[in-house]
Amino acid sequence: MKTMVIIAHPHLNTSRANLAFKHELEQHADIDVRDLYQEYPNWEIDVEREQRLLLQYDRIVFQFPFYWYSCPPLLKKWFDDVLTFGWAFGPGGEHLKGKEFMVATTAGGTESAYRSGGENWFTISELLRPIQRTLTKCNGTFLPAFVTYNANAGTDAYIAQEARKYVEHIQAGMLALVH
Numbered sequence: 001m002k003t004m005v006i007i008a009h010p011h012l013n014t015s016r017a018n019l020a021f022k023h024e025l026e027q028h029a030d031i032d033v034r035d036l037y038q039e040y041p042n043w044e045i046d047v048e049r050e051q052r053l054l055l056q057y058d059r060i061v062f063q064f065p066f067y068w069y070s071c072p073p074l075l076k077k078w079f080d081d082v083l084t085f086g087w088a089f090g091p092g093g094e095h096l097k098g099k100e101f102m103v104a105t106t107a108g109g110t111e112s113a114y115r116s117g118g119e120n121w122f123t124i125s126e127l128l129r130p131i132q133r134t135l136t137k138c139n140g141t142f143l144p145a146f147v148t149y150n151a152n153a154g155t156d157a158y159i160a161q162e163a164r165k166y167v168e169h170i171q172a173g174m175l176a177l178v179h
Contacts, residue, residue, distance in 0.1 A: 002059070009064060055095060059143075097140075105146075
């Protein structure tokens with residue numbers, strides 16, 4: 001299975017968790033890693049290139065820090081620009097049919113903060129629903145997200161352990177992920 005990870009972090013070089021995840025991913029030749037903010041510092045997304053890349057992969061992972069209950073703005077723009085009517089959805093929009101999509105995100109809060117009645121009122125799964133629906137509207141299969149909680153306060157050992165778990169998660173077969 002060909003896997004591409006699209007990292008969307010506006011300050012990746014100062015992020016402990018997302019940078020550790022990137023370094024762990026780079027140890028695996030079967031995973032292609034891209035840094036959206038590095039590739040598009042002017043925010044002018046090459047839509048045709050991005051669509052061609054999507055066609056080359058079986059699984060696409062979007063890795064980002066959880067910002068204000070969503071993804072960073074360049075990734076949202078990427079969704080808006082790349083996943084177009086007639087290409088990704090609507091009449092003739094079958095190009096992503098059968099593709100597997102996954103979110104990998106880091107949250108500064110604890111897991112208990114992301115539960116019904118918790119500090120953030122909702123679970124991460126509930127908060128990721130707009131992204132999930134975007135990708136399923138594009139005929140993709142949305143796989144369970146990988147979430148690292150308490151990323152800001154986690155020890156280096158915790159972050160390293162999470163990075164290893166992350167790679168295992170995105171390499172797992174679909175049946176193992178959806179039980």
